[in-house]
Every structure is written in C-alpha cells, then in structure tokens.
Amino acid sequence: MARHKEFEINEVLDKAMFLFWTQGYEKTSMQQLVDTMGIHRRSIYDTFGDKHALFIQALQRYKSLQAERLQLLIEKQAPVKELMRRFLTTMVDNKDFPKGCMMVNSGVELGILDPEVSTFVENGYTQTEQYLRELLLIGQNNGEIKADVDTEFLAHYFMNAWLGLRAMVKTTADQQKLNGIIDTTLRILD
Template sequence: MARYKEFEVNEVLDKAVQLFWMQGYEKTSMQELVDFMGIHRRSIYDTFGDKHALFMNALKRYEAIQSNEMRLLVEKQEPVKELIRQFFEYSLEKEGEPQGCFIVNSGVELGVLDPEVSSFVEDSYSKMEKSLYNLILFGQQTGEIKARLDPEALSHYFMNVWLGLRTMVKTATNQEKLSGIINTALSILD
C-alpha cells in the first residue's frame, strides 16, 4: 500500500530553494536539507531524487516563481521605462530573502562545473532577455522608446545590468550607488 505524503511538495521545495540560495549547492549537506525542509531523508529521495535532482527542482521552482513575477510586472498598465525600472528595483528589494539571485548564484558557483546547471542558467537568462526584448519592442510600438534603438542590443544590455545588480546586491550597502546604476542604465532610453 502506498504511503500518503505528509507534506506539500511545493512548500518543502520552497524550503530547499531557501537553503540552497543561502548556502549554495556545495555547502549544503543532505542532513541540512532534511532538517531545514522538515521531512525524512527517504521522502526527499522518493519525491525528488538525489541532492542534485533536488537542486535542479529547486532551480526550476525558483525560475517559475520569478517568471510569474515578471509576467505580473509586464501586465501592469504603466509606461515601459517605468516597468524596466521596477524590474531592476525588484532585484534590490527582496527583504527576508537571501541576497542576490538563486539562479545567478548557481551559475557563478556551478556554471563551469556542472553542464546541467550551466544549460539551465543559460536557458533561464535567454527567457529573461526575451521578456525584456518583448517589453522594449512594445515600448517602441507605443512610441515610448525610440524606434532607432536596437531592441535586441537593449535587451542584452539590460540583462547585463540586471545580472550586475543581482550580483552587486550581495555585498553593496550603498543603495544610492545601486539606484545610480539603474538611472544610468535607463538614461540610454532618453
């Protein structure tokens, strides 16, 4: 007879996201995952697989949440330049969460060591660039962004700014500096 799961998968997966995000993959032990997630080791293996499979599931869960938040941002009825500003500022205002971005952190930690993580991170970055590209293109169609600007080059540029902010926020304490970076990046649209 099959046993009933005594936990909600996404709730415990969110806990795995938090622990991996705080400590990274290499510094997180299975025992720490068991303790932090509040489920038995056997349940982790039965539900997610080994530590690496759990990590990949955590990355996918985080990306899905981030994608949904980006979708909600884009659906706002606000000027495109303001939406891009909010996209950048969102990177800085994650109170109660670990610093930086779980996907960016994972790419830095494991990108050259783990082909599966590298491929996932690259794909995730491509999706984000595509969202930025579509937002910029929409801004050009509505006349908010100059048509002479290359939307693909802008999406690459803004992605680079976003990655920089997601990395800098881990150590930067000067919020004015980070805001200045955002203002300078957006000035390209003026």
C-alpha cells in the same frame, strides 16, 4: 499499501530553494535539507531524488516564480521606463529573499563544473531576455522607445545590468550607489 505524502511538494521545495539560494549547492548538506524541509531523508529521495536532482528542481521552481513575476510586470499598464525600473530594483529593494540571485549564484558556483546547471542557467537568462525584449517592444509600439532602437541589443544590455546588480547586492548595502546605477542604466531609454 502506499502511504500518501504528508507534505505539500512546492512548500518543501521552496524551503530547499531558499537554503540552496542562501548557501549554494556545495555548502548545503543533506542533513541541512532534511532539517530545513522538515521531512525525512527517505521522503526527499523518494520525491525529489538525490541532492543534485533536488537542486535542479529548486532551480526550476526559482525560474518559474521569476517568470511569473516578469509576466506580471509585462502585463502592467504603466510606462515602460517605470516597469524597467521596477525590474531592476527587484533585487535591490527585496528584503524578503536571500541576497543576490539563485540563478547567478548557481551559474558562478557550478557553471563550469556542471553542464546541466550551466545549460539551465543559460536558458533562464535567455528566457529573461525574451521577457525584456517583449517589454521593450511594447515601449516601442507605444512610442516610448525610439523605433530605430534594436530591442534585442537593448534586452542584452538590461540583462547585463540586472545580472550585475544581482551580484552587487551581495557585496554592498549602499542603496544610494545601487540606485545611482539603476538611474544611469535607465538613461539609455531617454
């Protein structure tokens, strides 16, 4: 007779996601995952597979949560410049999550060594750029952004700024510096 799972999959996956996000893939041991997730090692293997498979699922969970936040941002009825500011400040102001970005961290740590992670991170970046472009097109249609501006190029620009901020928050606590970078980045919309 098969046993039913005594845990909620997304709840324990979130715990793994936060551990990988905080420590990275290499520094996270299976024992730490067992302790953090609060389930047996066998349950981890039966539900998620090996450590690498669990890591990929944690990245997928991170990507889907991020996509939800970006979609909510796009749906807000606010000036695009204000929405772009919110987008850029998500990592700077957020005290409830580990510093930096799990996607950036994973790309830096494993991108060259692990083609699956590299492809996943690249696809995640592309998806974020698509959300940004959609937001910028809304601004263009509303007359907030000049009609002759290349929104695809501008999406690349904001993605680059966002990635830089996501890396920088790991090395500085200087809010004034980070806010100055955001203010300078947003001037391109003037």
